[in-house]
Amino acid sequence: MASKPGFLTDWPWTFLGPYKYVVLAPFAIKATYSYMTKGEGERDLTEFLILPFLIWRMVHDQIWISFSRYRTAQGANRIVDKSIEFDQVDRERNWDDQIIFNGLLFYVIHTYIKQARHLPLWRTDGVILTALLHVGPVEFLYYWLHRVLHHHFLYSRYHSHHHSSIVTEPITSVTHPFGEHIAYFALFATPILTTICTRTASLLSIFIYITYIDFMNNMGHCNFEHIPKWLFSVFPPLKYIMYTPSFHSLHHTQFRTNYSLFMPFYDYVYGTMDQSSDSLHEKSLVRKEESPDVVHLTHLTTPNSIYYLRLGFAYLAAEPHKSKWYLWLMSPITLWSMAITLIYGRTFIVERNLFKRLKLQTWAVPKYTIQYYTQWQRESINKMIEDTILEAEEKGVKVLSLGLLNQDEGLNGNGELFLTKHPKLKVKLVDGSSLAVAIVINSIPKGTTQVLLRGHLNKVSYSIALALCQDGVEVITLREDEYKKLKSSFNSNAADKLGLSQKNLPKVWLIGDGLSDDDQLKALKGTIFVPFSQFPPKKARKDCVYHNTPSMLAPKHFENVDSCENWLPRRVMSAQRIAGILHAMEGWSERECGNTMLDVEKMWQASLEHGFRPLTVSTMLSEQKYINT
Template sequence: MGASPLSSWPWENLGSYKYLLYGPLVAKVVTSRGWESTSPDQWCFYLLLLFVLRGATYGFWVMYCNMHFLTRQRRIFKEGIDFAQIDKEWHWDNFFILQCMIGALAFCVFPFLRQLPFWDMTGVGITLLLHVLISEPLYYWAHREFHKGYLFSNYHYLHHSIRIPQAFTACFATPLEHLLLMGVMGVPLLGACLMGHGSWGLLFSYILVFDFLRAMGSSNVEVFSVGLFEAFPVLRNLIYTPTYHSVHHTEKNSNFCLFMPLFDWLGGTMNTKAWELHKEIISGKNDQVPDFVFLAHVVDVSQSLHSQFVLRWQASLPYKFRLILILMWPAAFISMLMLWAWSKTFLFSFYNLRGKLHQVWAVPRYGFQYFLPFAKAGINDQIELAILRADKMGVKVLSLAALNKNEALNGGGTLFVKKHPDLKVRVVHGNTLTAAVILNEIPKGTTEVFLTGATSKLGRAIALYLCRKRVRVMMLTLSVERFNSIQKEAPEEYRQYLVQVTKYQSAQNCKTWIVGKWLSPREQRWAPSGTHFHQFVVPPIISFRRDCTYGNLAAMRLPEDVEGLGTCEYTLERGVIHACHAGGVVHFLEGYTHHEVGAIDVDRIDIVWQAALKHGLRPV
């Protein structure tokens, strides 16, 4: 059986190449200099500008909705947006192409539209009147019809297949529905123009307000205060709220209106639960206390754009530098300065695992700032405040990301545990599992490894673990004292397997390099052909050698029952998190009552590894 007419987009298989369909209009603007007031094709420029602004309207609403640090207490649906929903709504803007084509056709068929004045106030009144008298009841009637039999099962089901509405969800519909919506939106404008009171100002303002209200209704964040409706009860029938619209997604037989609940009241389809739900959400009762928090940090300016509240699609893919980031870099740089001045930890993303809420918080500090001597105290203050905030909220485990647990910064979290001995929240650096992941990557039968960053927390633990397995470990360090200290920790019969080296040349015949200190291309040259670089250095080393292989940073794949995860963790693929993050998750799932800070307990490496596998985490 074939698909129903107008149930799919003709350019569905074009992917991102669909934007080439705007090409003729763009070419006409460029060749005729359509942005100039004297150009006969200025209407083409205005039409393109309108659709750019429309796209920005929906985009900014999605950004706001995903600013969890601002909106978490007013979220309607508490679940997060997952990858499946993001993929489904990937081409949410398909309808722009359709409406742009029809708009261009209208300007060609009706030449008088090209001569519209800039503004006409009379047209505003006419448009509002026609909207209330025609558009609102027309949409209400059509919407109810689309919830019946054939129309729902072949068209409107697609829109309702989205679990957690966001602004893009308002646009996620079939061509038939968007044609109808365009008619609903076009009646007031066409009426004003036919009466001789149309204008460019009216066209822009009405359509943008229309889009603004549509995006607001699906934003999943309540924006209206209860006091406003209590002071002016009539407003409840004149403007819908995100809560009011959300009820339609959960109980599909009510709240069908476009923007005015009045028509639901007249049609007997108003759901009385919406008002009580509105008050409940505004009161903050839906705000959840996380059970686990991963305290992350930003790596660099461009990577700061890799978040749901900037570009949702970008955050849903492993991070890599894209051309669009160049355009946004100045704004990101200004944001960096603002965050540095603001100095407040913010909620980055969240997901649910085993019915428990896991949140990612971020310290507003960038990678390079961790290496500025004067910034050390300020960074520790921010980490400490985050720990105390989590402790006050009732968070059970807080795990520190790479640079937030730097040994030179705070001794791998030891500073905070000593300063606040009564902490209820468990502070975890997660390095025990990181060491376990790296060690389990090393092929069985390996007899010799070369280790840089050998005297760091991870380097020490890896060296001590391997020497017990009778693997010869060449530890690159210039400090005899630090090497001897680590060697003395090994059982006497295994100390011979720990060897101090001071030059990279010493490893020119060793094909297993474990990198804990950044390697320049020149230093990598000493590795023999066929070498594999295991690494726990941040940022990762550059893949310079074509005749060698490079491992990713230690990471693990989350269990399959994770829910609401829609952000990739830095360069890692979907559903994969860094091992230190996973270490904190295991600490929480196992219910460990100790802080995991400071030096790694080598005896616990295998214990934590087995616990991770038991809970469904898997090596990548």
Template sequence: MVKPLAFWPWENLGIFKYVMYGPLVAKVVCSWIYEDSLNDVWCLHILIVCGLRGSVHQLWSSYNNMLFLTRNRRIKQQGVDFMQIDREWDWDNFIILQALLASLVCLMLSSMVELIPVWNPKGFITLLLVHVMISEPLFYWAHRFFHESYLFTHYHSLHHSSSVLHPYTGGHATFLEHLVLSVVIGIPLMGSIVMGNASTIMIYGYVLGFDFMRCMGHSNVEVVPAQVFNKLPFLRYLIYTPTYHSLHHTEAGTNFCLFMPLFDAMWNTLNCNSWHLHNKITTDSGKNGRVPDFVFLAHVVDIMSAMHVPFVIRSFASIPFCTRIFLLPCWPFTFIVMLMMWAWSKTFLLTFYYLRGHLHQTWVVPRYGFQYFLPFAADGINKLIEEAILRADRKGVKVISLAALNKNEALNGGGTLFVNKHPDLKVRVVHGNTLTAAVIVNEIPKDVKEVFLTGATSKLGRAIALYLCRNRVRVLMLTSSTERFQKIQREASADTQNYLVQVTKYHAAQNCNTWIVGKWITPREQYWAPSGTHFHQFVVPPILSFRRDCTYGELAAMRLPHDVEGLGNCEYTMERGVVHACHAGGVIHQLEGWTHHEVGAIDVERIDLVWEAALKHGFKSVSTLK
């Protein structure tokens, strides 16, 4: 049974909880439109403060997830997984609560509130004294009481359920806890107002500063240099650090303070490892962290998908990507960032996860999909990819896998360019297309006797055609190049060559209801497919789902094993825990310990071998229709 005040009154409202700001918005709008001046300006101030508080948490979240900046200063090396993200989804409930409480206070003290000046230096002195003498000890003892058996079990354990601290974790607590926290933050403000020393700047500064410190303490990145405490030792008792607060979540009987460790020292609850661990993390920040065993070298598809990264909006990155209206206003800013990335032109660490104790990372080449089709951009893109491979080689990475366009045949021969140029590479370069081909051929029903294949002479098209003809499946290969078709046909055994048929028009497939699309086709070209056709595809970007009487497969993908740890973002349009087959192919290469490079043409003989290895390691096929 849920205890009183353990859940939020608007817990079941979902996104409609923001309607609770409605009265404040209505008051501001009506006053603006129908009155000569803006009366009850406190309504506007509350809304602005709420917006700024959300921004403070968002900026801290972005910084916390910028792994390319923070990876060597992380306190816990694990990542935030989907379960924690879902638990903390409504982290901003406390902002709504405190907005409502602030509205009640302003209504009761309207005469005092209206007289508050913009600036009053006396208010800051009053605020500081009340905070240190009342709010800090009040929070300390309230926090300790919440760690008593009954209160912890029914109220405070929710806050401690987050295994990896994140700025949003500070807001992830029960209704009762945030009522108490509202009293803690409200006492200094009320004291200043009642004494007549308050000012608008003081209120803004205290509330935003309070949130800033809470976010800093719940960050998984240490930001306070140890040199500060070494030179000024007394400061370690006046301001806590992310490391200091993280110890409270690992050793719950210590470090209860709000912001000042002085009170833990006074009442003998200060963790004796606090300064040593803080010094160790900050000292080690200049050193290289753990070397990943596997790297997936990705790229951005377009400007909209560039916002589908954890350091932009964590919750959005945790669900499959699709273009959403709320992203449109961010487009110009993202475009500017894109230009800056072009100027910077360095790969950076985007995400990571652990599998069987191995660290797997995703690095990103700062190039967008359309650039790969610009002839003059080819050399620059290959240079970036080459630098990433050499960087991985220097670090001791075992396998680096190239994402879709990073291994484009016309660009670098499926990675062959880099292997030939650097024959002494220790890191294994993998395009992962062998598993991609395996996924596609295993999606095709066993009773299918004929398929229509576009992109038939590409790396994947060639491998799929040869594999299917071996299994006595007739393959209609769409290509205008007789020479390239015949070259592939000669690779087939003499008794299966007749299963490969060259076609040059789409109408040749008007009676074939299994299409394998490796080259983008227009809605008009899709009309040649008979009703009930299923479109398998390995084309980037995916084709449009235009036909209502047909079904469309997703890009070849595999579900990661269940023991993956720290994964909290979706890979482009893939579901949670699902990665593109070329990504999974690189992981298999690393787990199996294979020592060859997988570049250039696909070895058809290895398709079944790679598929069986994937299943052995717990990967599962993802075959979805839409």
């Protein structure tokens, strides 16, 4: 919001929330019905194409969003080094409102202006007139409108909302209050309405002009430079008629310079050109891709998880994974992406972060969870993980943490496979088991004397059970085979605290993979479920408390956090991801793979010293309240 929100700040359909597209429905239905029922000579293609054109604009914007986020995560040619946080994502969430607004006005223009109906496909004179009107009146009037919006009265009530984003993304370009968009539409509609009234308009002239505006808006608000210097050397006058991302970024960092729309000409004429525009352009172009200190290697989970990636839909990435009914409408794209993962063989950068002096990146294996459980895919997945480790080694990465199933015992022995094949690796592989154990143990309520251990036994569960037994907490299992496995691996003192029982179950359950709904129904009301698994259990009980998978709340100095890690709440990081950071911060030489476990207490204390905090039940409940609203 602006610092002092003015009249017409909110969009008229804000109260509709995610159902706001319904305002277009009557017009779109009428246009479609009319086109389908009328005869060949009466059909109006102009009205019928409005909805497909709006959809194209959304797709066009989303392509820029994903491309920009991918490039800024790499670091090459980045312009501004400041962070993007959740408040910016929330502020820019309604970027599609201006497309809805434009669509309504297109339908209104078509209804009330006869010349706007049955437009031809192409008219050269209309294209020329549109270009001349944009270069002349539109660019000139925008420059002065923009300067007026920086007057303290209008700036505090309207334009400050846009300038709240110091680090711009493509969708920053259309993040304005409703009243401001009315002024912009009136300005940008000048060439369109003029050509309509002079009967020189055509479908392609309008399509090309609006797509040009969207393209330039998105391109200029990217936080990386991609306009080559040689372009201005070959044709020097181009610098007066075409702006660059670095040119416009100075307007967001300096505020009182570079007011022009797409043509810097008027900034030169009126003396508002920032003197560092050329040098920043050149500096950004030569900036190299960053080599991170720590890499967290994750992978895709559910088929719809591609939309929750930071490279996907920004507002979905900013909340924990949750099933959305409308994502099923994206099924063709989802299936296409799954087909691509069968042949694509390289990890990709998802995001970058900063933690004090450390440069962090998250890389993702382009494979879904279900593929990790498919026998014929396992060899290719391990090969992909191995290639990623070697790439990290080549880039000088200090620590690589294996997230989710990338460290699965059945897949690669908790990463031991890669150390066996490459014993001289300098990059430290970490599976986060020790910190996961510490988090689970410290999630158990104080004074607990008895816990139930359920789910498939693994490296983490053995360590948890041993630590609890040594501390005098009785660990109970329901199955005799699990009881025998645990007892055979413990010393006599610890084994004495193991129990086998089907009755009088405790109200604290430590749960791993393989816990069914029927198993959960056996729990008493108010039971606390504490997972030690990589994936969260299905919540079959509404009268019980479910903790998150082993994770902690990140400190404020963990920067550039604007997306959630899978199903975890905002600014909550998995034990595996945190463990990699701790290894690099502390400079530990040990690897944590295979059966190796580090000092659990040392890991816990290190996490607290570096600002990570346990995730309390109240934090989880407040986050759930935010998601529900």
